[in-house]
Amino acid sequence: MASSTRVTFPNKFLPYLLLAPQLAITAIFFYWPASQAIYQSVLREDPFGLSTQFVGLDNFRRVLGDPNYLNSLQVTVIFSVATALIAMALALLLAVMADKVIRGKGIYRTLLIWPYAVAPAIAGMLWLFLFNPSMGTLAHLVRSAGYNWDPLLNGDQAMVLIVSAAAWKQISYNFLFFVAGLQSIPKSLIEAAAIDGAGETKRFWTIVFPLLAPTTFFLLVVNTVYAFFDTFGIIHAVTGGGPGKATETLVYKVYNDGFVNLILGDSAAQSVILMIIVIGLTAIQFRYVERKVHYG
Amino acid sequence: MANVELTNVRKVYGSSVEAVKGINIAIEDGALCVLVGPSGCGKSTLLRMIAGLESITDGTVKIDNKVVNELGPAERDIAMVFQNYALYPHMKVYDNMAYGLRNRGMPKDQIDKRVKDAAQILELTQLLERRPKELSGGQRQRVAMGRAIVRSPKVFLFDEPLSNLDAKLRGQMRVEIKNLQRQLGVTSVYVTHDQLEAMTLADILVVMNAGSVEQIGAPLDIYEKPASTFVASFIGAPPMNLVPVKADHSGLVLKDGTRIGAEGLSIPLTGALIGFRPEDLEVSAGTDTHIGGLALDLKVLGVEPVGAESYVYGIIGGERVVVRVPGRSTSNTDDQLRVIIPKQKLHLFGADGKRI
Numbered sequence: 001m002a003s004s005t006r007v008t009f010p011n012k013f014l015p016y017l018l019l020a021p022q023l024a025i026t027a028i029f030f031y032w033p034a035s036q037a038i039y040q041s042v043l044r045e046d047p048f049g050l051s052t053q054f055v056g057l058d059n060f061r062r063v064l065g066d067p068n069y070l071n072s073l074q075v076t077v078i079f080s081v082a083t084a085l086i087a088m089a090l091a092l093l094l095a096v097m098a099d100k101v102i103r104g105k106g107i108y109r110t111l112l113i114w115p116y117a118v119a120p121a122i123a124g125m126l127w128l129f130l131f132n133p134s135m136g137t138l139a140h141l142v143r144s145a146g147y148n149w150d151p152l153l154n155g156d157q158a159m160v161l162i163v164s165a166a167a168w169k170q171i172s173y174n175f176l177f178f179v180a181g182l183q184s185i186p187k188s189l190i191e192a193a194a195i196d197g198a199g200e201t202k203r204f205w206t207i208v209f210p211l212l213a214p215t216t217f218f219l220l221v222v223n224t225v226y227a228f229f230d231t232f233g234i235i236h237a238v239t240g241g242g243p244g245k246a247t248e249t250l251v252y253k254v255y256n257d258g259f260v261n262l263i264l265g266d267s268a269a270q271s272v273i274l275m276i277i278v279i280g281l282t283a284i285q286f287r288y289v290e291r292k293v294h295y296g
Numbered sequence: 297m298a299n300v301e302l303t304n305v306r307k308v309y310g311s312s313v314e315a316v317k318g319i320n321i322a323i324e325d326g327a328l329c330v331l332v333g334p335s336g337c338g339k340s341t342l343l344r345m346i347a348g349l350e351s352i353t354d355g356t357v358k359i360d361n362k363v364v365n366e367l368g369p370a371e372r373d374i375a376m377v378f379q380n381y382a383l384y385p386h387m388k389v390y391d392n393m394a395y396g397l398r399n400r401g402m403p404k405d406q407i408d409k410r411v412k413d414a415a416q417i418l419e420l421t422q423l424l425e426r427r428p429k430e431l432s433g434g435q436r437q438r439v440a441m442g443r444a445i446v447r448s449p450k451v452f453l454f455d456e457p458l459s460n461l462d463a464k465l466r467g468q469m470r471v472e473i474k475n476l477q478r479q480l481g482v483t484s485v486y487v488t489h490d491q492l493e494a495m496t497l498a499d500i501l502v503v504m505n506a507g508s509v510e511q512i513g514a515p516l517d518i519y520e521k522p523a524s525t526f527v528a529s530f531i532g533a534p535p536m537n538l539v540p541v542k543a544d545h546s547g548l549v550l551k552d553g554t555r556i557g558a559e560g561l562s563i564p565l566t567g568a569l570i571g572f573r574p575e576d577l578e579v580s581a582g583t584d585t586h587i588g589g590l591a592l593d594l595k596v597l598g599v600e601p602v603g604a605e606s607y608v609y610g611i612i613g614g615e616r617v618v619v620r621v622p623g624r625s626t627s628n629t630d631d632q633l634r635v636i637i638p639k640q641k642l643h644l645f646g647a648d649g650k651r652i
Contacts, residue, residue, distance in 0.1 A: 188382035191349050196396035196443075197370040206395075210386045 034275065040268035059269035068245060069253065069270070076249040079163060080227035087167040088219055091174030092212075096204070098175075099182045109179060116172035120230065124237025127165035151239070155246025158239045162247050165238055166231045174219050181215035182208070213293040221285050228278055250274050298360030298373075298450035298483055299325045300346065306354035307341050315341045317507040318355065323500060326481045328474070330515075332494035333504035334530070340455055342504075343487045347453050348372050360450055370399075375444035376453040379460065381436045383428040383443075389415075390424040393442045414446045417476070434465045441473070445480065452477070452484040458493065470496060491531050495519065503527045525569055525649040534574050534607065536643065537617040539592075542567045550613025556592060560639075564646060571643035574607070574620040579627075580634040589636040594619070596631040608633075 009015050044055045063069050098108045115123070130138040133150045142149040151158040185208060193203045209216075232251050235241060241248035241256060248256065254274065258267025300323040307316035316338040323329040331339040344350040346357055348369035356363050364372045375396075384392050390411055397407045415421045418438045428436055437457065444452055457473070458466045474497055477484050488494055494501055495515045503510045503518065503526075511523040515531075522528035528536040541556075542549045543563035548556050561570075570590070580591065594610040594617065606625035609618050610633070619635065627633060644652045 186380060186382065188378045188380055189384060191347075191369070192376070192378060192382040192443075193384075193395070194349070195347065195369045195374065195376050196447075197399035198395075202399065207384060213386075 037268045037271045037275070040264055041272045043265055043268075045264045055265065059265040060273070063266055063269045063273065068248075071245055072248050072250055072253045075159075075245070075247060076228070076251075079159065079166075079231075079247070079249055080224060082159075082163045083166045083170065083227040083231065084220065084223035086163065087170035087223055088174050088216070090167065091171045091219075092178050092216075094171065095175050095178035095182055096208075098179060109175075112175050113172050115169055116176075118169065120169065120233030121237045123169045124162075124165055124234040127161060127168070127234075128238045131161055151243075153243055155243055158243055158247045162231070162235050162238050165234045166227065169234070170223060170226055174223065177215050177219055178212065181212045185211050217285070217290055217293045220289065221282060224281055224285070225278060228274070250277075299323060299358075300329070300451055300483055300485065301358040301361075302342075302346070302355065303358070304355035305342065305345060305352060305357060307338070307345060307350065308353045315507055316345070319504075319509055321500075321502055321509070321512065323483055323485065325483055327499040328477050328484045328486060328497055329500045329502060330486045330488060330494045330498035331502045331504055332488055332491060332498075332530070333510075335489055336506075337504040338507040339487045339489075339504050343453055343455055343485055346451070346485060347374055347376050373450045374453055375447050375449040375451075376455065377437075377440045377444050377457045379456040381428075381440040381457075381460075383436055383439055385428050387427070388424065389420060389426055389428070389431070389439050389442075392428070392439055393446050396443065396447050410446045410448075411442075414442045417445070418442050433461050434469065437461060437469055441476065445476070445482075448480075448482075450483065452482050454484065454486040454488075456488055457486075459488070459490070466493075473497065491533060495531065501531075503530060505530075521651070522571075522643065523651050525571070525645045528571050528643060528645070532573060534618045534620070536571045536573050537612075537615075538569045538571050538645070539612055539615045539617065540567060541570050541613075550615070552614030554593070554613045556590065556613075561590075561642075561644065563644075564652070566647040568647065568652065569645040569649075570637075571645060572637045572641060574618045576641035577619045577635045577637055579619070579621070580636050589638045590642060591634060591636050594633045594635050596627045596629055596633060598629055599625050599627055601625065 041059055042054060042056060043052045044058070045052045094112055098105065098112065101108055118126070128136075130136050131142075131149070131151060133139050133143070133152055139149050148154075149157065151161045189207055189211070190203060193207045198206060228249075229251055231249070232255065235247055235249060235252050236255075239247040241252045250270065251274065254267050254270045257263045257270065300321075302319055302321045305316060305319045306314065308314050319342060321329065331342060333339050341350055345352050346359075348364070348367060348371075352365050356365055358364065359372055359374070384395065387395065393411045393414060394407050397410060402410075411424070412421070415424055418441055420435070420438055420442055423431060423435060423439075428439065431439065437460075440457065454473070458469050461469060470493055473486075486493075486497055488497075498515045500512065501515045501518050502512050505526050511518055511527045513521075518527060519531055522531060522536065525538055529538065540551050541563060543565060546555075548561065548563060550556060578589070592612045594608075594612050597609045597611060597616075600607040600609070601624060605623065606621045607618050608621055608625050608627050609616065611617070612635075621627075646652050
């Protein structure tokens, strides 16, 4: 037989039994809600759920024609790109620095990993309290430095605040992976490059960074998904999408339209579009970015 | 081209761990110096200190009559071949070799010429467009060599470059490295724990033990006149036999109480070790024909035929020894043999392990 090296289970049902928990989770928490979203996105339903009506692609048409939705799309792009870039760049910087520390390496690493253990909503509250224009301690510092800090009124400042909070929380995760990535680069490669006349900066960009590419690529995918979906808690706690709609990302708008404004059809259509966007982005990342990645 | 001179070089880790204890070695221009010793003897540390990868606690390292203690690895004009080759996995063979030249701002056409010349010498021309992971162990080893020679540095440093290869390839590469080094005439320092590599490659052999030099010299001189029991048992395979002996008022006594003829040996009162190479024993046919040699009784424990020769394992005076016999051995287990060590092949070491 061609597949003689394959593991075969003596019991026919055992493999299905072993897979069942994961399949159940995927089915209940992904396929079922996703199919519900698709189903609802072609329906029109009154807020009380008393009457539903099939409307085809009307919901999609209306959503895509809505300037608020396009604004939300723009906000999401700015927010996601900024969050992913800052979270990854700072994490890489910290990882490289922590790699050089000789004494107390473990302590630095542990401390840098802690923020990841903080729940998004709590992290959001933390940043909210620190930077609240009327009572935040850090906000007070910023204001006393002569800067007119008011994220409750200024949309750009609100964006800076949620990007900071979202990036801050993700830095730990990225840091962990970058540290592991750096550790897997043999020291002799760095030494060989040093003998080959490459200075520290040059070594980083020509040896270390290319060899970290698999890690960086993985984190790019994870961070994109994080910025799109997992930052809901932070935005909800810090700005609630405001001021105006300056920080209303796609995910936040899905929630707002569906659960606050009770426009279920629109909300479902938006989440379907969001799903398509993320699937598309991930596909692009794998198709074009991964080709440049060298797996060691 | 340059000479290398180490003067009282020391390396201390932390405040007390002395890895290298004051080493003096002078390597002439174009010579291949092999540092050999068991793992942990400080040979790799010493090499890395010459390379500039490890700071020098004390003493001076001179390359081309210039003290390089404070220079970085790139400024010392050395090239190093690492044990794991340390090839850049994301670069093609060509770029691996060109990397050091590019960093030094060499013009492109010159780089191209140098890389292609080196590839020619090392038979890598067909492989220039490949990545390291597409190469066999031996080919990677060549690329590592190529990366070293394109730069035409003053000194080559080799850190156990062959230890990741299988035995057959190792023998082949050993010859190639030797020829290449001869051909290029570049002063080289080569670290290994393999005494065979050390013997065959070295112009100057440095035997190290526990951070110190045990002996420096030409390989065969060291083989023929080991300065200590450590060198005697480290260089040569199988190692030199060492039989403890004591002197009392009426002659010489071995460990198990066997008395032997003094044969003009002067043994210090603290006792000594008689050393002899496995190939230097003559198995006597008769019982008492020892003319001009030390006659000993050997009880055979076992025989190992390896083809061209046989190893006879046995006991002399309570000490295990091995005898190398050409071809097949006629001895059997439990045989009693009379063996003779010619006097000029006899080594004598004091109780402190130093040669007498």
